[in-house]
Amino acid sequence: MLEVEGLKKSFGPIHAVKGVTFTVEKGTVLGFLGPNGAGKSTTMRMITGFLPPSAGTARICGHDIVDTPVAAKKSFGYLPENAPVYADMTVNGFLNFAAEMRGFVGSQIGPKVEAVISRCRLEEVRGQTMGTLSKGYKQRVCFAQAIIHDPPVLILDEPTDGLDPNQKHLVREMIKSMAADKVIVISTHILEEVDAICTRAIIINQGTVVADGTPDEIKGKHDSLDLAFRALTTSSTEVR
């Protein structure tokens, strides 16, 4: 359902992503791991069509993001890094806007908005302007926006970043509950999250894939995912 093919991105002389290729099938929760600055967000921005790739492409449900961006964008929901929201809008207003952008009209909009509000537990803040929300709520509003059209592919850039343990738990439960019939890609540098919800993990470092497999496979001969991650993303001298 999600095919990423040789994605590359350079910003002037800096090669942020140097060729990332992978394919994800339905029912997978893919953890997209890497140290800060490894190219996780840049890769996700290319998959979602926000940044044009320097080379390569991604196909979402068969739609090429470079050649047919609008069709491809319809097939996924996206939670960008740091959950950006329009500070002046209310939660309600924003979710209505998101539903309209997803092509719902008239009487279809109300039920869709109600569904995500109750699913993401936003009842308490629905009339509040988003500039006044805590980070956790912003994250959930942005999450709600991503699932409003029940997309087959979900791309979440650090969905639990900056949340308290309760909120983290809530978001993870939501992800788990949707995993069966979707492709979910989560970027994170929190390794406990991978053990908790991911069925597969890809580690990228300095713009290239350095490991790809189930969390257990990646652990391999190391005692924990933590050690494996460190071994893969630092040079051998640094590990010692």
Add this chain to the structure above:
Amino acid sequence: MKQSLRNIWTIGKREFKSYFESPIAYVFIVVFLVLLGSLTFFVSDYFREGEGKANLQAFFVWHPWMYLFLVPAVSMRLWSEERNSRTIELLLTFPVTLTEAIIAKFLAAWVFLTLTLALTFPMVLTNNYLGTPDNGAVIGGYIGSFLIAGTYLSIGTMASACTRNQVIAFVISVMICMLTFMLGLPSVARFLHGIDAGLLGSLAQMLPSLSVSPPFEAMQRGVVDFRDVLFFLSGIIFMLFTTHHVLQARKGR
């Protein structure tokens, strides 16, 4: 096509509403109307100048000056805020094209400016009550004012796309708008026509024809030439086209 129009409608509606969700809209409308009224009545000496004529030239002549500061104040946030708060990433990963988003936001702001302009209608009523003005010229003046607002707005949109800092966007657009306005003023044009230095001189002599003031002048007299309208519209399209290029290159930064 139908889908494009719907996307433009949805984004534009959100943008338009956002003016009224913050104090911007109200401050803008009040300042515009109060200043314009005072300038017309007191500075232009409307009461004496218009004696017996009751024309609105004293009113329209201030519009480009008002827009010079107020339009960049509206346009400065269009894209820089979107980039600064990173909501641009959200907006452009919805199933829309960049072109649709640019047109939608531009139109929303233009409709807002037009609404403000429409609120000056008591001037027209007053005039018709006091005398018998040439209402053709009044309509021409309004068309010109509407088009100048759009042109300044397109300049402001482009400036706003260039930077994440709204103050910089404001200053850049005031500068460019001032230039396009002043180049056509008789004194400046006379100076530029006077430059006689080969290629540089002929370039300088071309500059006044890029200005918005001569066509606006004509429209105030009721002469709405199709070519002048085309001049404004092509300026707007050129600026929005530039905005597209700028955003395509800079949106991720």
